[in-house]
Amino acid sequence: MSALLSLRNIWVEYGEKVVLENVSLDIEDRSFVSIIGPSGAGKSSLLRVVLGQEVPTRGKILLDDTPLPPECGPDRGVVFQRYSVFSHLSVRKNVMFGLECAQAPFTARLFGARRRAAQEEAEEMLHAVGLGDAMDLYPSEMSGGMQQRLAIAQALIKRPRILLLDEPFGALDPGIRADMHALITRLWHDYALTVIMVTHDINEAFSLGTRVLTLDKRRHDPHAPHRYGATAVYDLPLDRKEKPADLAADAAQSPGGNVDAATASSPSSITIDKDHNN
Amino acid sequence: MRWVNRKVGRTNAFIMGAIPIVLLMIVYLVLAGDRHAINPNDKILPLPSGMVAAMSDLVTQPDRLSGDYLFWSDTLSSLTRLFIGLGISTLSALLVGLVLGVLPPVRATFGPLVTGIAVIPPIALLPILFIAFGLGETAKVALIVIGIAPFMMRDIAAHIAALPREQIIKAQTLGASSWQVMIRVALPQAMPRLIQALRLSLGPAWVFLISAEAIAADSGLGYRIFLVRRYLSMDIIIPYVAWIALLAVAIDLLLTFSSRRMFPWAHGGDR
Numbered sequence: 001m002s003a004l005l006s007l008r009n010i011w012v013e014y015g016e017k018v019v020l021e022n023v024s025l026d027i028e029d030r031s032f033v034s035i036i037g038p039s040g041a042g043k044s045s046l047l048r049v050v051l052g053q054e055v056p057t058r059g060k061i062l063l064d065d066t067p068l069p070p071e072c073g074p075d076r077g078v079v080f081q082r083y084s085v086f087s088h089l090s091v092r093k094n095v096m097f098g099l100e101c102a103q104a105p106f107t108a109r110l111f112g113a114r115r116r117a118a119q120e121e122a123e124e125m126l127h128a129v130g131l132g133d134a135m136d137l138y139p140s141e142m143s144g145g146m147q148q149r150l151a152i153a154q155a156l157i158k159r160p161r162i163l164l165l166d167e168p169f170g171a172l173d174p175g176i177r178a179d180m181h182a183l184i185t186r187l188w189h190d191y192a193l194t195v196i197m198v199t200h201d202i203n204e205a206f207s208l209g210t211r212v213l214t215l216d217k218r219r220h221d222p223h224a225p226h227r228y229g230a231t232a233v234y235d236l237p238l239d240r241k242e243k244p245a246d247l248a249a250d251a252a253q254s255p256g257g258n259v260d261a262a263t264a265s266s267p268s269s270i271t272i273d274k275d276h277n278n
Numbered sequence: 279m280r281w282v283n284r285k286v287g288r289t290n291a292f293i294m295g296a297i298p299i300v301l302l303m304i305v306y307l308v309l310a311g312d313r314h315a316i317n318p319n320d321k322i323l324p325l326p327s328g329m330v331a332a333m334s335d336l337v338t339q340p341d342r343l344s345g346d347y348l349f350w351s352d353t354l355s356s357l358t359r360l361f362i363g364l365g366i367s368t369l370s371a372l373l374v375g376l377v378l379g380v381l382p383p384v385r386a387t388f389g390p391l392v393t394g395i396a397v398i399p400p401i402a403l404l405p406i407l408f409i410a411f412g413l414g415e416t417a418k419v420a421l422i423v424i425g426i427a428p429f430m431m432r433d434i435a436a437h438i439a440a441l442p443r444e445q446i447i448k449a450q451t452l453g454a455s456s457w458q459v460m461i462r463v464a465l466p467q468a469m470p471r472l473i474q475a476l477r478l479s480l481g482p483a484w485v486f487l488i489s490a491e492a493i494a495a496d497s498g499l500g501y502r503i504f505l506v507r508r509y510l511s512m513d514i515i516i517p518y519v520a521w522i523a524l525l526a527v528a529i530d531l532l533l534t535f536s537s538r539r540m541f542p543w544a545h546g547g548d549r
């Protein structure tokens with residue numbers, strides 16, 4: 001088994017409401033998995049479960065064939081749509097935070113040579129995400145795109161096994177978003193990352209991913225909509241090099257490239273092997 | 279232009295803010311002048327000259343019995359009580375608020391207790407404090423602490439608990455332990471809020487201080503006011519009240535200023 005991350009029969013339920021039902025996935029090392037699906041399908045729930053923020057009601061998750069502890073940890077990095085940088089720390093200190101926590105358990109601060117080393121490492125990372133000129137700013141002084149760059153740098157400094165992104169570019173304008181796509185693709189290459197990204201932008205899903213997953217309900221009870229949960233209804237591996245450009249274009253037929261319930265569950269022009277993973 | 283859109287410059291704001299205060303003083307002077315025209319010995323609305331005369335003894339002459347300059351010794355004892363009370367409250371609010379806000383099990387255990395204490399009217403506890411601590415300084419400080427600390431604790435705890443969940447999660451994915459989340463994420467973000475809570479508590483703190491001094495003390499601004507009340511000495515009461523107002527405003531300004539200096543990131547929006 002070469003899978004880095006395995007989900008085995010994951011169920012997520014909130015009281016009566018079944019959000020995810022029986023999701024099983026194997027995620028390869030260095031893959032870039034895009035997750036799409038209608039709003040409320042449970043994409044964020046799935047990400048929270050992988051992150052360890054929530055414990056699935058049933059099923060288990062293995063990272064490198066060992067069960068994940070039910071808590072967040074430095075092996076899984078995350079970037080949320082908002083609020084994932086510390087507003088009280090400067091850009092440089094935001095990135096140093098991860099290093100300080102690991103090296104100074106009690107004070108969570110570094111001094112002297114170790115501080116300088118951490119600072120250098122942080123600055124190098126900030127240059128890599130294009131924030132070399134913004135080291136001393138506070139997040140409130142930066143644009144949304146810069147804040148997301150910072151959030152990415154902050155996560156990458158820990159060299160996580162998996163990087164989880166929940167609509168990381170959802171709040172950015174198209175121009176900035178294109179820059180961010182280039183950035184994340186480059187980082188994914190350079191740092192040999194494994195990425196799971198939730199998005200509403202189907203273009204983004206196809207152009208960045210090596211694999212696109214669609215979460216949706218397979219069954220629907222009109223009298224009790226909470227009865228059935230979503231699962232991976234389409235699982236489409238893409239070979240990045242040979243990926244036909246028009247596939248992504250076709251997939252993005254809905255206005256603005258946003259997926260909604262209708263386009264997600266009946267993609268007319270893509271031929272997908274349904275239920276690929278079952 | 280709609281009133282909601284009208285901006286006021288700095289100088290104008292100063293002038294506009296001064297107008298009602300000056301008007302109030304003029305009204306007072308006119309009324310006092312009228313009463314003094316009828317009865318030159320009127321005690322209810324003393325003229326500024328009368329206040330200066332009455333106060334100058336307290337400010338510049340040592341008291342015949344104790345040898346203290348009463349105005350200054352009153353100020354010193356009141357401020358000492360106030361600052362000790364505020365200090366204890368602030369520290370305990372920070373500590374308790376932090377652990378209540380960050381650690382759900384602690385919140386579940388002690389949250390109801392703090393809330394319970396916060397809803398008791400502190401003045402109702404004053405007899406208990408006097409019985410428990412005697413009539414000395416401890417009871418007065420304790421009244422201030424009991425009066426404002428629970429409010430501040432709840433405020434800080436609520437503020438920390440309302441920090442975006444994403445931040446706490448992010449900190450953990452960066453390797454932070456509960457302790458590190460507490461000191462590096464929650465504590466710094468609680469500080470500006472703590473100063474805010476302290477500013478809001480300043481008013482109640484003065485109320486509790488003056489009440490405690492009115493009931494049992496041998497010096498203090500509140501003690502003096504209630505002492506001279508028996509002789510209808512408005513010429514002392516009014517300057518004392520004005521002095522208390524001045525001190526309160528000065529402390530408030532100092533807190534605002536230091537918050538802006540120390541936590542510029544928290545005031546980004548209003549620059």
Ligand SMILES: Nc1ncnc2c1ncn2[C@@H]1O[C@H](COP(=O)(O)OP(=O)(O)OP(=O)(O)O)[C@@H](O)[C@H]1O
Nearest residue numbers: 014017019037038039040041042043044045046200
């Ligand atoms: N803590 C919770 N308690 C109860 N229900 C919840 C909770 N969290 C999420 N849900 C429900 O689970 C469902 C899936 O939520 P989730 O946030 O995972 O959807 P999503 O696919 O990320 O949607 P979106 O695209 O809008 O972000 C929603 O119907 C939501 O109401």
Ligand SMILES: [Mg+2]
Nearest residue numbers: 043044045166
């Ligand atoms: Mg979501």
